[in-house]
Amino acid sequence: MLHKxxxxxxxxAFEFKAELTGAVRCNCSICSRKGALLAAIPHDGLRVLAWGDDLGTYTFGNHAMAHRFCRTCGIHPFSEDVRQGGERSAYINLNCVADIDPTSLTIFDFDGRAV
Structure with missing residues (x-):
């Protein structure tokens, strides 16, 4: 299913294709503060439709993740795995997807603080 x-x-703005049955709630220092419910998809499955100078990037720790945010409203719609080599992923903040009711998804807790 195509989601926007x-x-x-x-x-x-962005779109991606995925069949979503669950979401991940990470307790790392940034995800817990922004309250993101995440879905991991293959990086090439994320299509960014509008961004330009409006898309900011924040990294910390080992800089393996690029946390993307809007420079105007401050919302974090997705993150990207920026490791070199191997399969990369994108992590969609499902709270930023119009046609998804996050309360209808099974939530999986991930201990990001331990990573």
């Missing part, structure tokens, strides 16, 4: 999402103001 965006930040709050719409300057950062």
């Amino acid at each position: 999402g965006s930040c709050h103001c719409g300057k950062v």
Whole structure:
């Protein structure tokens, strides 16, 4: 199924295809603060439709993840695995996807603080 999402103001928009049955709630220092419910998809399955200078990037720790945010409204719609080599993933914040009711998904807790 094709899903479309965006930040709050719409300057950062994206789409992806996936059959979603669950979401991951990570307790790392950034995910817990932004309250993200995540779905991992293959990186090449994420299509960013609008961004340009409006898309900011934040990294920390080992800099393996690029946490993307809108410079206008501050919402974090997705993150990207920026490791070199191997299969990369994108992590969609399902709270930013219009046609998904996060309460209908099974939530899996991930101990990101231990990573």
